[in-house]
Amino acid sequence: MNVTLKIWRQKNAQAKGKFNTYPLKDVSPEMSFLEMLDYLNMQLTEQGEEPVAFEHDCREGICGTCGLYINGRPHGPMRNTTTCELHMRSFKDGEIIYIEPWRARAFPIMKDLIVDRSSFERIMRAAGFINTNTGSAPEANSNPVSKIIADKAFDAATCIGCGACVAACKNSSAMLYAAAKIAQYAMIPQGKVEAKDRVDKMVRQMDAEGFGFCSNTYGCEFDCPKGISVDFIALMNREFLSSKACKQKHG
Amino acid sequence: MQQLNSKIPEGPLADKWSRYKTSLRLVSPANKKKLEIIVVGTGLAGASAASALGELGYKVKAFCFQDSPRRAHSVAAQGGINAAKNYKNDNDSIYRLFFDTIKGGDYRAREANVYRAAEVSNLVIDHYTALGVPFARDYGGALDTRSFGGVQVSRTFYAKGQTGQQCLLGAYSSLNRQIAKGTVKMFSRRDMLDLVIVEGKARGIITRNLVSGELERHSAHAVVLATGGYGTVFYLSTLGLGSNASAAWSAHKKGALFANPSFIQIHPTSIPVLNDYQCKLTLMSESLRNDGRVWVSKEKGDKRHPTEIPEEERDYYLERRYPAFGNLVPRDVASRAAKERCDAGYGAGDSGLSVYLDFKEAIEAQGKKAIQDKYGNLFEMYEKITGINPYNQPMRIYPAGHYTMGGLWVDYNLMTTIPGLFAIGESNFSDHGANRLGANSLMQCSGDGYFILPNTIGDYLADEIRTGKIPTDQQPFKEAEKAVKEKIQKFMAIGGRKSASSFHKRLGKIMWDHCGMRRDAEGLKKGKELLNELEEEFWKDLRIPGNDREINQELEKALKVADFFEVGRLMCEDAIQREESCGAHFREEHQTETGEAKRDDKNFAYVAAWEYKGHREKPDMHKEPLRFEHVEIKERSYK
Ligand SMILES: Cc1cc2nc3c(=O)[nH]c(=O)nc-3n(C[C@H](O)[C@H](O)[C@H](O)COP(=O)(O)OP(=O)(O)OC[C@H]3O[C@@H](n4cnc5c(N)ncnc54)[C@H](O)[C@@H]3O)c2cc1C
Numbered sequence: 001m002n003v004t005l006k007i008w009r010q011k012n013a014q015a016k017g018k019f020n021t022y023p024l025k026d027v028s029p030e031m032s033f034l035e036m037l038d039y040l041n042m043q044l045t046e047q048g049e050e051p052v053a054f055e056h057d058c059r060e061g062i063c064g065t066c067g068l069y070i071n072g073r074p075h076g077p078m079r080n081t082t083t084c085e086l087h088m089r090s091f092k093d094g095e096i097i098y099i100e101p102w103r104a105r106a107f108p109i110m111k112d113l114i115v116d117r118s119s120f121e122r123i124m125r126a127a128g129f130i131n132t133n134t135g136s137a138p139e140a141n142s143n144p145v146s147k148i149i150a151d152k153a154f155d156a157a158t159c160i161g162c163g164a165c166v167a168a169c170k171n172s173s174a175m176l177y178a179a180a181k182i183a184q185y186a187m188i189p190q191g192k193v194e195a196k197d198r199v200d201k202m203v204r205q206m207d208a209e210g211f212g213f214c215s216n217t218y219g220c221e222f223d224c225p226k227g228i229s230v231d232f233i234a235l236m237n238r239e240f241l242s243s244k245a246c247k248q249k250h251g
Numbered sequence: 252m253q254q255l256n257s258k259i260p261e262g263p264l265a266d267k268w269s270r271y272k273t274s275l276r277l278v279s280p281a282n283k284k285k286l287e288i289i290v291v292g293t294g295l296a297g298a299s300a301a302s303a304l305g306e307l308g309y310k311v312k313a314f315c316f317q318d319s320p321r322r323a324h325s326v327a328a329q330g331g332i333n334a335a336k337n338y339k340n341d342n343d344s345i346y347r348l349f350f351d352t353i354k355g356g357d358y359r360a361r362e363a364n365v366y367r368a369a370e371v372s373n374l375v376i377d378h379y380t381a382l383g384v385p386f387a388r389d390y391g392g393a394l395d396t397r398s399f400g401g402v403q404v405s406r407t408f409y410a411k412g413q414t415g416q417q418c419l420l421g422a423y424s425s426l427n428r429q430i431a432k433g434t435v436k437m438f439s440r441r442d443m444l445d446l447v448i449v450e451g452k453a454r455g456i457i458t459r460n461l462v463s464g465e466l467e468r469h470s471a472h473a474v475v476l477a478t479g480g481y482g483t484v485f486y487l488s489t490l491g492l493g494s495n496a497s498a499a500w501s502a503h504k505k506g507a508l509f510a511n512p513s514f515i516q517i518h519p520t521s522i523p524v525l526n527d528y529q530c531k532l533t534l535m536s537e538s539l540r541n542d543g544r545v546w547v548s549k550e551k552g553d554k555r556h557p558t559e560i561p562e563e564e565r566d567y568y569l570e571r572r573y574p575a576f577g578n579l580v581p582r583d584v585a586s587r588a589a590k591e592r593c594d595a596g597y598g599a600g601d602s603g604l605s606v607y608l609d610f611k612e613a614i615e616a617q618g619k620k621a622i623q624d625k626y627g628n629l630f631e632m633y634e635k636i637t638g639i640n641p642y643n644q645p646m647r648i649y650p651a652g653h654y655t656m657g658g659l660w661v662d663y664n665l666m667t668t669i670p671g672l673f674a675i676g677e678s679n680f681s682d683h684g685a686n687r688l689g690a691n692s693l694m695q696c697s698g699d700g701y702f703i704l705p706n707t708i709g710d711y712l713a714d715e716i717r718t719g720k721i722p723t724d725q726q727p728f729k730e731a732e733k734a735v736k737e738k739i740q741k742f743m744a745i746g747g748r749k750s751a752s753s754f755h756k757r758l759g760k761i762m763w764d765h766c767g768m769r770r771d772a773e774g775l776k777k778g779k780e781l782l783n784e785l786e787e788e789f790w791k792d793l794r795i796p797g798n799d800r801e802i803n804q805e806l807e808k809a810l811k812v813a814d815f816f817e818v819g820r821l822m823c824e825d826a827i828q829r830e831e832s833c834g835a836h837f838r839e840e841h842q843t844e845t846g847e848a849k850r851d852d853k854n855f856a857y858v859a860a861w862e863y864k865g866h867r868e869k870p871d872m873h874k875e876p877l878r879f880e881h882v883e884i885k886e887r888s889y890k
Pocket residue numbers: 291292293294295296297314315316317320322323324325326327328329330331332333414415441442443444477478479480489490491494495497498534653654675676677678689690691692693694696
């Protein structure tokens with residue numbers, strides 16, 4: 001199949017970017033989307049042009065490194081699919097495909113399709129952990145956790161930190177990302193102890209990074225490749241309200 | 252000639268570690284604050300080490316090439332993590348885990364190290380659970396386990412098919428906690444390009460900032476490499492595309508011995524190659540073999556749809572050849588058996604390079620829901636890649652390069668032959684012999700990082716409390732940086748026509764054909780020659796567009812590919828000298844009448860540790876003899 005690519009090219013963080021057009025011939029429907037870009041890049045390199053910079057590593061949908069805004073949707077047209085899992089069989093022969101980086105104030109573009117997601121790191125560093133030291137853990141089976149809760153916590157924990165939720169949101173909110181971690185810990189006994197403090201710190205950090213607020217349009221859930229549920233946002237909000245209340249009451 | 256001293260402590264196997272630990276020297280909390288440690292890598296090994304060292308009060312600098320530590324390739328581990336908890340009351344024990352690992356590794360691992368890894372395995376599970384890792388649980392709320400290839404007990408803890416991700420996020424959270432406390436400083440998007448040695452000790456590293464292109468000098472009192480495996484030497488592998496040998500290789504070039512480089516595991520169950528531009532093979536976890544049955548048609552070149560091949564015309568060749576273990580034979584055995592059937596013309600699919608993995612019976616017996624619970628995400632992954640729904644028809648699978656048992660040689664303290672340079676996780680060679688059992692790597696990486704290294708490194712650092720800060724304006728730092736700079740300039744100046752990946756792909760094919768699942772002396776020699784030829788072409792015809800003072804992914808790749816030529820040659824060298832078959836290393840010349848691996852314990856029960864002698868110079872081999880005092884060394888049979 002043949003496709004026409006319209007790709008966002010931007011030399012570096014300071015430069016102004018623009019779309020370049022690349023007609024690409026003889027694309028196999030079995031190729032993954034990123035293999036299609038590799039194929040383009042090989043041709044560009046051999047012609048002495050700079051290849052398109054994009055990020056990826058595992059190429060199997062688990063590391064969260066890849067993430068392209070394809071035809072107006074984060075990770076492209078398929079639900080529950082990361083960019084690297086997307087295959088060309090999902091596109092039509094002759095199709096024009098627009099490829100852009102994530103766009104959000106808190107994710108500045110570094111080059112072409114690469115954005116800086118270190119704001120996500122700082123949210124986790126704010127309190128995305130359970131305070132426990134190596135060597136101090138009790139025997140693993142000493143605290144049973146019901147299977148239902150454990151499974152729910154697992155569902156929340158499958159966030160890969162890709163940032164599609166932010167890219168999908170008209171307010172560039174990072175609620176789904178933060179809520180997934182907050183909920184995972186808030187549901188299990190190990191994490192409950194510090195739940196209030198955690199939500200407080202992580203939400204504050206999220207604000208400080210310039211992520212927007214949540215206006216309940218749920219674009220994030222729709223485009224999240226891991227299908228993280230917006231229910232976790234509700235859970236986070238409950239935690240957050242009670243934490244503030246908690247603070248006011250006790251000073 | 253360097254003397255290899257593995258420093259294995261005296262005493263009964265079960266007491267070695269606990270006794271030895273009490274003899275290790277300590278560093279006081281006040282002094283720890285003055286000591287800096289570099290940890291390169293933030294996978295399970297690196298993240299656990301960095302956080303544990305941070306908790307102890309050392310000043311840690313951690314490095315990774317991705318944008319976030321959470322993306323290390325540990326994240327991709329699927330099946331599980333082993334521990335000797337014996338929760339299933341199936342008569343498991345530390346000894347049995349130790350024994351299975353030694354046997355699984357075909358008697359080419361060190362007893363003392365393996366026993367210790369098994370010993371700390373239970374602590375690892377406790378710790379991850381405390382960190383909130385959502386391992387699977389049964390209805391009573393207790394942790395669930397499942398069984399894995401090469402063993403007859405159920406000791407594998409898991410989180411659906413995402414165990415690596417969940418453990419890594421646990422380790423990442425403990426790392427974040429230390430970053431927040433200021434004990435660990437995180438350097439993401441850095442490529443380690445050289446090791447710096449000052450007066451015989453590892454004192455720092457040279458990194459390239461992958462955003463600005465700048466070269467940076469970082470110093471410390473000890474350096475820990477946790478840089479993962481180099482299975483990407485085959486180009487097509489189950490690893491992340493950034494996985495590399497370069498960090499370990501730079502240490503090797505500076506004097507660290509490299510052990511058993513050719514021991515590289517080919518995993519039996521990956522999705523086969525589907526197109527010519529493919530650069531990655533996706534693993535389908537070994538745990539699938541718990542419920543999936545492996546088969547091919549009894550008829551050569553059978554092009555029928557798998558669901559049209561009736562039961563009696565199917566050859567369940569693993570069950571046929573290995574009745575005791577059936578579909579759960581270890582990886583090396585399963586991979587070779589698949590290759591054997593395909594080479595003989597019985598393979599499935601257009602290429603004939605795949606076999607079926609069938610869940611029909613399991614779905615009938617347990618119901619779709621139960622299978623979905625266990626493997627849901629793997630089935631989805633399979634469907635996304637192939638467009639085929641494995642609930643309705645069997646998966647097609649084929650072996651793929653996966654895990655490097657070989658790596659930097661380390662002693663019992665996990666220190667390499669360079670004082671002050673430690674290697675942990677997949678980057679070292681120590682625990683898996685010639686073949687790694689499933690779910691043993693996450694166990695080893697976490698054990699190394701959380702519970703072993705933090706003790707042994709203290710003993711080394713006890714001599715460093717008076718050293719003071721290590722300045723980076725010393726000559727060795729300047730020289731190392733200069734050498735890296737010149738190397739990069741050399742790359743940029745080639746101005747040829749071909750991309751780094753195109754070379755990598757050809758290199759990988761040479762390695763797969765000549766130093767892959769089956770090897771022979773002639774093919775290995777040929778492999779070396781082909782590598783030499785391709786390397787010459789590489790240095791003439793490589794093209795790296797752009798410049799080196801910005802994000803330049805082609806340069807990043809080229810730096811890695813250049814090292815793979817050398818790694819590849821050493822793998823061939825190592826495979827040539829080992830005139831026996833053991834574990835993943837199968838020499839055509841050394842097999843039994845039934846085509847099983849034929850070990851030669853009399854002559855080859857040793858670790859081959861190689862010393863670098865210069866580019867294209869013949870390396871020196873050092874032998875560390877392996878002594879088996881606690882297991883009877885036997886032919887490895889799964890029949
Ligand atoms: C698909 C797959 C599935 C697996 N499933 C299982 C399983 O179920 N159970 C099991 O026990 N094992 C499994 N394994 C094996 C196991 O996952 C790995 O052996 C283990 O995770 C390696 O961890 P590590 O910490 O040593 O290295 P990695 O997790 O690979 O981390 C390497 C780190 O080093 C950094 N790094 C590398 N090179 C450089 C450099 N030059 N400069 C700077 N930083 C660098 C990287 O950024 C990264 O942070 C699997 C492996 C694969 C590939």
